[in-house]
Amino acid sequence: MKRLSWGMVGGGEGSQIGPAHRMGAMADGHFTLAAGALDHNPEAGRAYAQTLGIAEDRAYGDWKEMLKGEKDRPDRIDLVTVATPNSTHYEITKAFLDAGFHVLCEKPMTMTVEEGEDIVRTVRASGKVCAVNYAYSAYPMIRHMRHMVDAGDLGAIRTVVANFSHGHHAAGDDADNPRVRWRYDPAQAGVSGQMADCGIHALHLASFIAGDEVEKLSADFASTVSGRVLEDDAMVNFRTAKGTVGRLWTSTIALGRQHGLDIQIFGEKGGLRWASEQPNQVYWSPLGGRTQIIEKGEAGISDMAARLSRVPIAHPEGFPLAVANIYVDLAAAIHAQKSGEALDPVANHFPKAEDGLRSMAAVYASVESAKQKGAWVDARPPMFR
Ligand code: NAD
Structure with missing residues (x-):
């Protein structure tokens, strides 16, 4: 190309x-x-x-x-x-x-x-x-999880639990640090702090892996460090269009958690677990069977994951190559437009x-729900209702 x-x-x-x-x-x-x-x-x-x-x-x-x-x-x-x-x-x-x-x-x-x-x-x-x-969402093993959901390995999805909780803004005396302060200042950050910054990554992952969309949510926001206006910790319960029960915890004060992005998805036939700090492994627990580790690069991995893997089994790839995977897909999409050929569905x-819009609708719904003490709020963008 x-x-x-x-x-x-x-x-x-x-x-x-x-x-x-x-x-x-x-x-x-x-x-x-x-x-x-x-x-x-x-x-x-x-x-x-x-x-x-x-x-x-x-x-x-x-x-x-x-x-x-x-x-x-x-x-x-x-x-x-x-x-x-x-x-x-x-x-x-x-x-x-x-x-x-x-x-x-x-x-x-x-x-x-x-x-x-x-x-x-x-x-x-x-x-x-x-x-x-x-x-x-472009890590090979995240794409593999989506492949397993699409293939029906998990059966109907019941629950998804996502966290993006780190401890890097836990220091109370950091409140005057200009690199930290703007994130909790509505004039600069907008309506939300941590939910808009990191929560949306975890919520997007939950939707992507489940192949589903957030429909409504109930949020509890807290500003745990004195002087912060916007939330530095949030718990969001949600329901998807297909009826899946969702839980999201996002925080900046969770000392001991480093990157802190992880996700579990539970279906009627099995559960999957992945964490960004060990991105090559997915833990698969089939109903009635033993937990297995599915490793990036091993035989039998889906095309969706294999096309985005570059180094041999057990070698880490990491975040810049996850970003590279977005560019791999974009190159395919742009070439398809230029040539007039159909885009390969795996790309x-x-x-x-639409995902960027859904995130913003979820952020505003969370802010509204938190103001109303956790009332359930429609989280869909008006144009998708
Ligand atoms: P940063 O402050 O470290 O860097 C911002 C850069 O943009 C600086 O080089 C600055 O000079 C430049 N800049 C600012 N205004 C500009 C303008 N009007 N025109 C041209 N250049 C301008 O910020 P960052 O942490 O790199 O974040 C940038 C964006 O990336 C943010 O929106 C952030 O949310 C996002 N981000 C995303 C991820 C992810 O995982 N997808 C991770 C980190 C940051």
């Missing part, structure tokens, strides 16, 4: 997620980094872009300049990744989609449900590919604008 041309907005020098995108997009030779507006500081962004090999005339000072510069080029970028702070995602994603680019947006895709619906409408009108970087499991 011909290499695609790729650009980035955000993800500048020293950013947290920028390097994972660069490693991911280039890992399999599908994309070449050709353009970028990488930093909130135009000069720093231009200079850093050139150190990454971007030509001087495509090392832009800001995203508007980049859009203008790329729009009419015959060799314009195929895909743009938006890896800026949350409040800018909507405007940048919308503008690039409107100009006919494919987009991979960081999570959360938008700050409100209305913006999320607008992005979904824009994607549907433009026919462009728009993905959201829920990269955990069509990447998280889409």
Whole structure:
């Protein structure tokens, strides 16, 4: 397949997620980094872009300049990744989609449900590919879990329990740390702290593995560190469209939990367990049988997982290659559009604008429910009711 041309907005020098995108997009030779507006500081962004090999005339000072510069080029970028702070995602994603680019947006895709619906409408009108970087759903063994659910190995799904609870904001005297403070400040973070930051990853995983959608929820939010306005701990009970019972715990004060993302899914014929800190193994407990470990790379693994595995059995791959798997799927989707051929269904499991919208609807429903002391609230975006 011909290499695609790729650009980035955000993800500048020293950013947290920028390097994972660069490693991911280039890992399999599908994309070449050709353009970028990488930093909130135009000069720093231009200079850093050139150190990454971007030509001087495509090392832009800001995203508007980049859009203008790329729009009419015959060799314009195929895909743009938006890896800026949350409040800018909507405007940048919308503008690039409107100009006919494919987009991979960081999570959360938008700050409100209305913006999320607008992005979904824009994607549907433009026919462009728009993905959201829920990269955990692209770990090979997560795709294998979904394969097992689709194959009926678990039977009907009864319950899913997801956690994204870490302890990295547990220090009370960290309240003045600027890297921590903004996350709990409604003026900067929006309506929700930890639920919008990490809870949505776990909720997306639950929906993805179960092949189902969250329909309603009841939330209990707490700000356990004095001075925080937004929640640093949340427990959310939910029900899916197919009637599955869901539990989600997300927290930033859970000392001793490091990354803290794990999930269990229980069906009538068996249960599965996975944790992001041991991403190569899935624990499978069939009804009436012994617990087995299914290992990435072993014989008999599904195509859905095998196509996204690169190193031999028992060797770790890790987060940047999970991000790379999103780019593998996006390359397939963009090539399918360019050639007019149908997209291979196994490549069509990447998280889409609809997933970004559903997350935002779940965040707003959780905030509303928490205000009403845990009342059950419809968690579906209005356009999907
Ligand atoms: P960061 O603060 O470390 O880096 C942000 C980068 O964007 C910086 O280089 C900054 O200069 C640049 N920037 C800011 N405003 C810009 C603008 N208007 N135009 C161009 N560049 C701009 O932030 P981060 O932790 O890398 O997070 C960025 C996004 O990625 C956030 O939305 C965050 O939620 C998301 N994120 C996602 C994951 C994941 O697992 N999917 C993990 C971490 C972060």
